[in-house]
Amino acid sequence: xxxxxxxxxCDCAPSEREKKLIERERRLVLPExxxxxxxxxxxxxxxxxxxxxxxxxxxxxxxxxxxxxxxVEAAKASEAAKAAEVTKIxxxxxxxxxxxxxxxxxxxRTSDEFYEAQQAFFDAAKRADDLQAQADEQAxxxxxxxxxxxxxxxxxxxxxxxxxxxxxxxxGSAATADDLLARLGTMDKLLERNQTVYAEAVTAxxxxxxxxxxxxxxxxxxxxxxxxxxxxxxxxxxxxxxxQTALDNQNAHLDDLEAQLAALKDDTAATxxxxxxxxxxxxxxxxAAAAAAAAAAAKAAEEAANNGGGVVSSSGWCRxxxxxxxxxxxxxxxxxxxxxxxxxxxxxxxxxxxWRTPIYAAxxxxxxxxGWNGSYGNxxxxxxxxGIGTGYAHIDNGALYVGYGSWVGAGQVIAGVGTTGASTGYxxxxxxxxNGYPINPIDYLAARGVSV
Numbered sequence: 001x002x003x004x005x006x007x008x009x010c011d012c013a014p015s016e017r018e019k020k021l022i023e024r025e026r027r028l029v030l031p032e033x034x035x036x037x038x039x040x041x042x043x044x045x046x047x048x049x050x051x052x053x054x055x056x057x058x059x060x061x062x063x064x065x066x067x068x069x070x071x072v073e074a075a076k077a078s079e080a081a082k083a084a085e086v087t088k089i090x091x092x093x094x095x096x097x098x099x100x101x102x103x104x105x106x107x108x109r110t111s112d113e114f115y116e117a118q119q120a121f122f123d124a125a126k127r128a129d130d131l132q133a134q135a136d137e138q139a140x141x142x143x144x145x146x147x148x149x150x151x152x153x154x155x156x157x158x159x160x161x162x163x164x165x166x167x168x169x170x171x172g173s174a175a176t177a178d179d180l181l182a183r184l185g186t187m188d189k190l191l192e193r194n195q196t197v198y199a200e201a202v203t204a205x206x207x208x209x210x211x212x213x214x215x216x217x218x219x220x221x222x223x224x225x226x227x228x229x230x231x232x233x234x235x236x237x238x239x240x241x242x243x244q245t246a247l248d249n250q251n252a253h254l255d256d257l258e259a260q261l262a263a264l265k266d267d268t269a270a271t272x273x274x275x276x277x278x279x280x281x282x283x284x285x286x287x288a289a290a291a292a293a294a295a296a297a298a299k300a301a302e303e304a305a306n307n308g309g310g311v312v313s314s315s316g317w318c319r320x321x322x323x324x325x326x327x328x329x330x331x332x333x334x335x336x337x338x339x340x341x342x343x344x345x346x347x348x349x350x351x352x353x354x355w356r357t358p359i360y361a362a363x364x365x366x367x368x369x370x371g372w373n374g375s376y377g378n379x380x381x382x383x384x385x386x387g388i389g390t391g392y393a394h395i396d397n398g399a400l401y402v403g404y405g406s407w408v409g410a411g412q413v414i415a416g417v418g419t420t421g422a423s424t425g426y427x428x429x430x431x432x433x434x435n436g437y438p439i440n441p442i443d444y445l446a447a448r449g450v451s452v
Contacts, residue, residue: 066092066253072260073272082264089261096250096257103243107236108372114236115374117229119343124225125437126345128218135211138204145201226436233369237404240371255279309351310360312411315448320362320392321417321428323353325452329440340375340422347438348391348431349452355426356399356416361408362390362430362445370404376429377420382408391431391438394423 067075067085075085256279263275309322327350335342365384373379376393378400383389396418408414419426430452432441445452 066257067260069256069260069272069276072263075264076272086261086264089257089264093254093257093261096246096254100243100246100250103239103246107239107243110232110236110239111372112374114229114232115340115376117225117232118373119375121222121225121229121436122343122347122438123345124218124222128215128222131211131215131218135208135215138208138211142201142204142208145197145204148197148201236373237369237371241404255282310358310411310413313449315450316410317363317445317448317450318360318411319351319445319450319452320390320430321351321353321359322357323351323417323427325442326350326352326425326427329442335422335424337422337424338377338420342375342422348393348429349441350427350429351452352425352427353417356396356418357426357428358413359392359395359415359417359428361410361412361414362432362450363388364410365389365408367402367404367406367408367414370400370402370406373421375422377423378415378418379421380415382414387435389433389436390441391429391433393429393431394418394420394427396420 067089072085075081259275259279263270263272266275309319312318327346329349330346331344332342332346334344359380361382363382363384365382367380368383368389369379369381371379373393376391378393378395378397380392380395380400380402381389382391392415394417395415397420399416399418401416402408402414417426417428423429430441431438432444433439442452
């Protein structure tokens with residue numbers, strides 16, 4: 001069709017209801033949901049949930065009795081019956097709309113809570129690691145300083161001819177800074193002439209102990225936040241299931257209900273059969289469009305096979321997307337976009353590419369989360385076993401090709417690149433998790449023969 005043609009004239013423009021549905025999908029796209037399966041490895045902790053399985057309970061909604069086209073035909077026989085049927089159908093439409101809106105709002109709320117809890121856990125884990133690294137550094141410094149003081153003491157006492165003190169000092173094993181400092185503290189010549197060296201060793205030892213205590217407290221907080229994030233993840237996925245169920249139910253009935261309502265209100269000679277045929281025609285058109293979109297996605301994935309992504313190495317891992325690296329792992333400037341702001345620490349690597357460029361599973365595993373995740377936008381998480389997981393963020397609306405519980409193979413297309421969440425351009429944000437905590441994905445994949 002010519003780009004300047006009027007879409008209304010060809011009857012190919014979306015209806016007002018379709019426009020609303022498209023806009024609603026743009027704002028919040030819920031994940032595809034597969035059969036309820038065991039959660040297995042938790043999306044954040046590597047912890048098995050109690051009982052080893054999780055099923056997502058959905059409130060017993062949608063129990064209404066929907067009118068058939070025969071009911072509509074019969075209701076047209078009298079004004080009273082027609083009015084009653086109109087009231088019933090309008091109520092059903094309002095109920096469907098309200099249920100979808102409420103379910104989607106709950107899914108949005110819980111997914112945002114999941115994101116906040118997830119980032120809090122990531123930050124706490126990083127803080128614990130940083131404190132422990134500092135403690136280890138100070139402990140090494142304390143031991144080095146104590147050994148230096150010991151060498152000085154040995155020379156002082158040799159120069160003074162006091163071999164007895166040296167024999168006592170070196171008679172036992174002193175493997176730690178505490179052991180050495182305890183012995184050196186009794187040596188008067190060292191304290192008289194080299195107090196500075198001794199004091200530096202004591203300070204480093206005390207600092208190391210303080211940092212170790214802080215690291216231990218930080219690990220306890222990390223573990224608490226990990227459990228909280230795990231619970232938030234489960235709640236978010238459950239809410240997504242409920243919202244998808246509500247949306248599926250609406251899609252299954254709304255066309256019929258709106259056509260039935262129009263048929264009841266139509267005073268022309270149009271028949272109920274004509275309205276029913278129109279509904280069926282729209283359904284077939286929607287199915288054809290979905291099939292065409294699936295074929296286009298498959299073709300795009302095939303054409304993208306040589307774009308640097310999806311090629312499985314001998315290690316069993318592959319590059320999760322083509323494109324170029326636009327950001328690495330580490331501190332970065334906060335980005336605010338789409339109603340969200342990013343974490344000041346970039347816990348993954350960004351691979352920039354075009355709209356809906358294929359995203360591949362980096363390794364074989366099971367999908368433990370598929371849905372919205374705050375600043376990450378549409379997000380997929382996969383457990384690969386052995387405490388290793390991967391995350392894929394900023395997926396395009398409508399381009400989540402796998403659902404919760406799905407098993408995927410390395411190199412399988414699981415999604416399409418987008419710019420959802422806090423994002424300023426089309427790219428994949430990719431993370432690797434070890435026991436739930438993100439590690440540098442560039443180094444991890446490089447060790448497995450994959451360059452990103």
